[in-house]
Structure formats: structure tokens, C-alpha cells
Amino acid sequence: AQKVTQTQTSISVVExxxxxxxxxxxxxxxxxxxFWYKQTASGEIVFLIRQDSYKKENATVGHYSLNFQKPKxxxxxxxxxxxxxxxxxxxxxxxxxxxxxxxxxxxxQLVVKP
Amino acid sequence: EAAVTQSPRNKVTVTxxxxxxxxxxxxxxxxxxxxxxxxxxxxxxxxxxxxAGNLQIGDVPDGYKATRTTQEDFFLLLELASPSxxxxxxxxxxxxxxxxxxxxxxxxxxx
Numbered sequence: 001a002q003k004v005t006q007t008q009t010s011i012s013v014v015e016x017x018x019x020x021x022x023x024x025x026x027x028x029x030x031x032x033x034x035f036w037y038k039q040t041a042s043g044e045i046v047f048l049i050r051q052d053s054y055k056k057e058n059a060t061v062g063h064y065s066l067n068f069q070k071p072k073x074x075x076x077x078x079x080x081x082x083x084x085x086x087x088x089x090x091x092x093x094x095x096x097x098x099x100x101x102x103x104x105x106x107x108x109q110l111v112v113k114p
Numbered sequence: 115e116a117a118v119t120q121s122p123r124n125k126v127t128v129t130x131x132x133x134x135x136x137x138x139x140x141x142x143x144x145x146x147x148x149x150x151x152x153x154x155x156x157x158x159x160x161x162x163x164x165x166a167g168n169l170q171i172g173d174v175p176d177g178y179k180a181t182r183t184t185q186e187d188f189f190l191l192l193e194l195a196s197p198s199x200x201x202x203x204x205x206x207x208x209x210x211x212x213x214x215x216x217x218x219x220x221x222x223x224x225x
Contacts, residue, residue: 035213045204045216091157100145100164100210101172106156 003027004094006105013082014113020067021077021108023092031097034075036064039089039107048090051075079110087112117141120205120217127224133192135220137205143215145208146188148172148180150201151219157204163188195224 004025013019025034034051049061051068059066067076079086092105118139127133139146147162159172161180169180177199179191192199200223206214 033211033213037214037216043202043219045219047213047215050213095211097211100208101147101159101162102208102214104157106154 003103004092004105006092006108008108009106010109010111012111012113015084016081018078018080019082019110021079021090021092021110023075023077023105025073025075025092025094025103027073027094027096029096029098033095033097034066034068035093035095035102036066036075036077037091037093037104039091041088045091049077082110082112084112084114086110118205118207118215118217120203120220122220123218124221125223127192127195127222129196129224131192131195131224133195133222135190135192135203135205135222137188137190137217138186139188139205139207139215140186141207141209141215142185143207143209143212144185145210146182147206147208147214148178148188148190149204149206150174150199151204152201160190160203192222195222197224200224 032053036048039045049064051059063080065078089107091107093102095102121136148160149157158174162170163182182188203220205217208214
């Protein structure tokens with residue numbers, strides 16, 4: 001069964017606006033970790049931001065923030081003041097505390113236009 | 115700077131050929147992973163390892179072997195390459211509970 005689902009295949013926004021990418025996950029663990037990664041056009045995959053399941057406060061790093069809705073098993077990524085260089089594929093991922101592998105969603109392609 | 119280095123960056127081989135993809139990490143991480151990425155499938159886990167000499171089977175292991183010779187080095191072996199194994203391969207490392215550090219990827223073409 002798919003453990004991490006990103007329903008948005010592609011999103012297009014205008015530069016300097018805010019975008020939200022959706023992600024829902026499935027787990028029976030009471031403790032887990034949620035991640036967002038960015039894959040650039042060159043293929044490089046970089047870690048962006050993380051939310052631990054026991055933390056109530058939404059994580060924020062630079063112009064990335066998360067909307068963690070635990071009852072809905074949802075972890076949205078919010079990018080404010082988007083820039084052209086934010087154009088990339090964004091992967092949502094989850095790691096359960098009971099094991100050390102990360103499950104990835106299929107990714108959302110973000111295009112930021114001038 | 116801690117890193118994950120994959121080699122080669124690109125590889126072309128013929129059907130039935132032998133291929134070894136190499137991955138070295140300088141993060142002192144215990145865990146290492148091999149993924150393949152294909153359009154429409156995202157990142158799929160092939161094999162992973164908890165430490166030198168350890169091997170765990172991932173979600174798409176058929177046609178692949180892997181070996182973790184040291185804490186730093188993790189190899190992916192395709193002994194009879196097939197066109198269906200044409201893909202972009204990523205290696206990653208992590209500590210328990212932490213995020214992954216990815217290598218730059220190896221693009222493999224099997225003709």
C-alpha cells in the first residue's frame with residue numbers, strides 16, 4: 001500500500017506568490033518523521049525541511065514552512081515568495097520510528113514563472 | 115564536507131552485461147540505500163544496509179545484488195543487465211532517525 005501520496009502532479013505559479021503542495025501519509029506508528037526534498041533540474045536531491053510527529057509546532061526553514069495536520073495525516077509544504085529557482089520536483093517522505101527506511105511520494109513538479 | 119559520491123555518473127551497457135555502481139559516503143552514517151528513479155514511479159528502494167556486511171531487501175530487488183564492504187562503501191550489482199533496468203540510480207546515507215543525504219545519481223542505459 002502506498003504510504004505517502006502526493007496528488008498534485010504539477011503546479012504552476014507566478015513568481016513572488018505563495019504555493020502549497022499537498023501530501024498525505026499512512027502509518028500505524030505513533031512516532032514518525034516527515035520530510036520534504038527538492039530535486040533540481042540537474043537531478044540533485046536535497047533535503048529541505050523536517051517535521052517530527054510529536055512536535056505540535058509547524059517547522060519553518062527560510063521561506064519553506066510546513067502545515068502539519070496530524071488528525072488528517074497531512075503534511076503540506078508551503079513556499080512563500082516563490083522564486084524562479086524554486087522550480088523543481090518536490091518529494092514528500094515519511095520515516096517510521098520502527099524502521100530506518102524512508103517512503104517517498106511520487107513528487108510534485110513546481111514551475112515558477114516570471 | 116560530508117558527502118555521498120556515486121560513480122560512474124553515466125553508464126551504457128549491453129543487454130546481458132555486468133554493471134557495478136559504486137557509492138561512497140563520508141558522513142559516518144550507518145545506513146545506506148540504493149534507489150532507482152523512473153518517470154511515473156518516483157523513488158523506489160532496491161536494497162539497503164545497516165552496516166558493513168549487512169544487506170536488506172527493498173521493494174524492487176529483482177535483478178539486483180548489493181554488497182556493503184565497509185561502512186563507507188555500498189555497491190549495486192547488475193549481473194545480467196536488461197533494458198528494463200535503464201534508469202537513474204541514487205545512493206543515499208543516513209543515521210537512525212535522520213534525513214537522507216543523496217548522491218548525485220548514476221544514469222544507466224542498457225541497450
